[in-house]
Amino acid sequence: MISTLYSPKFITKYNRNINHLFNRYEIAPESTENLNAICTKEEINVDLLADLINCYNDLGFLKKAKFGNYKIPELVDYLERSHKYYLEKRIPELEQSLLKLTQQESFSFNYVLINFFKEYKKDIVSHFKTEDEILFPFCKVLYNYMQFNTQEDLIFVLENQKKAFELMKHHKDNKDEIDDLQRVLLKYSPNGKKLSYFEIFLNQMSIFQQDLKIHAEIEENVLMKKTIAILNNLEIKNV
């Protein structure tokens, strides 16, 4: 288990994939300061960061971590940072590998894969957009309303709860799309001896998939449950 006394340098030496997580919190992966000191300075909840690191390190930790203990704004902050990171870094990296793949080998399969990925990207981008524009602002205002009880926040909650409810009801975590993609990929085995861009793409895709699993778990089973529980307690649901 990762302790908050460890430094990013130590943690990333042990597992390079954690770099992705530090990047989205704008923490230098080569820093030798311990997590406690960094998080105090940057006003990040160190326990949340440590739980996330442990999940990225071992997906089995996802069932053990108590993400329900964290505040709605902290959870939303992680989810928003992740969306931004997926759009700006992960997806372009995958596209880059696909482009290199077609330059390396011009099999028709590669063009099928590119078209499949285009569709996948379209779906995932619109999924993130609705969450960024509807769900997350709603969760944050609801949390503020619980803290400060202002009329303005109550009006926002009442006006937007129907849209937010619909979104939560129909939320899917892109598992379907990923599963389809995985099925297509498994049918194809690269025949080159050297490390092909296809293998690089597969590896990037599997890291991304793991990331999305953690993301969806926090979104669906923590944030949405918390939000629905607050609304039920407030008894303003379906007003």
Ligand SMILES: [Fe+2]
């Ligand atoms: Fe999301």
Ligand SMILES: [Fe+2]
């Ligand atoms: Fe989602």
